[in-house]
Amino acid sequence: MSNPSPSPAPQVSPRIVVTEADFDLGAEAARLEAGSDTGAVVTFTGRVRDVSGGLRRMTIEHYPGMTEKALRTIAEEAAERWPLSGVTIVHRHGALSPGDRIMMVGTASRHRDAAFAAASFLMDYLKSRAPFWKKEETADGMGWVAAREADEAALDRWRDRDAD
Amino acid sequence: MSNPSPSPAPQVSPRIVVTEADFDLGAEAARLEAGSDTGAVVTFTGRVRDVSGGLRRMTIEHYPGMTEKALRTIAEEAAERWPLSGVTIVHRHGALSPGDRIMMVGTASRHRDAAFAAASFLMDYLKSRAPFWKKEETADGMGWVAAREADEAALDRWRDRDAD
């Protein structure tokens, strides 16, 4: 039985931030741009959306002991699949209002395809594999946001084929 | 004030900027975030990459009469294919140094898939359909950057299937 050759350890050290405070997208993107070989930076920002028009507040609960570890695992997985020169995940918790930023992911690479694919991968995994739960308060009361089946299904596309 | 009636497809007015000056990614993203129904903002930033280690300067030439029109057409095409609440394209021209930002695209939507797909589409079309030409100055002299066949081929994936 031949051993598969070990994949090279990713060079990149992911930046993981779990915080109640808002973040500065421009500053996060600037960090990702550092490095002479970075040609492409992709960012995704998620925001509290007022779907019904009656949202007063969103509260995000998380699992302090696990959250950062889970995010780091997802980021490292991305850095193993694509040639990234930078990976950032920032996720807020606590009380948020409609329009507030919830989280961001950012990826830096030489080429745009890797940066886009990795950012999309990070989002898909983060949605279903990072321990955050959203609760919404509307005029009608409070309720936990249900997970979308589509979010779980989105992971399949990363299992079916090799990254490239 | 309750207004639960679903709104029709939003009228997006793309933001197109062609400029010699640098731009502020954070400010551009903040513009895209406006609007209560925007849950997702994706940005792509392209930067002058020093591939050989000897790049001194990059000069970007463009076609002033055509550039803005071409970018607007590409942005409008994206807004027809995906439900976007915002589209931005900023592209610089003139003299740039290694590490400088060259351009960005940004997309805003309710859902992440539309924002990612539209940003990727914008980049693919912009690479091969917007009238910009890059010239590099290295220790060895000056030369025009050659178009990559992969960039032209990248357009095929948007022709082969309907967007969704």
Add this chain to the structure above:
Amino acid sequence: MKVRVLYFAWLRERIGLGREEVETSAETVADLVEELRAREERYAAAFADMGAVRCALDQELVPLETSLGDAREVAFFPPMTGG
């Protein structure tokens, strides 16, 4: 064996607490759920639909059939909704 059990989101709310120390002889996570269910109605209600419950063992997501081994922390929560 003693484990720390954590509950999040609506599991925390239904059970009425976020963490507790539990003395258990369960072999698997599923066995532990059975023990908790048998305790009190609020646990039975929280664990009524296990299709809607996820579990982490020492902060790693695991299936319910997983052996407790010498885990120190077991967490129960609904499907995650981050991002």
Add this chain to the structure above:
Amino acid sequence: MKVRVLYFAWLRERIGLGREEVETSAETVADLVEELRAREERYAAAFADMGAVRCALDQELVPLETSLGDAREVAFFPPMTGG
């Protein structure tokens, strides 16, 4: 008929100018290229490999076979390298 002809990037450099007014009776863009080639060596050199030349008619990308019609501006340039 008079058209404004523009050249960009290395086409501009090889021909040695960025724009000119051209009096032409060409029916298509390709015909116009033939006329220009016949003028002087620098045009022949610039238009030697038409696979490397793109064209816009009144600021819209078009194939070389396109009729000039009453276009006022024809532009020639290499494949674009923006982004």
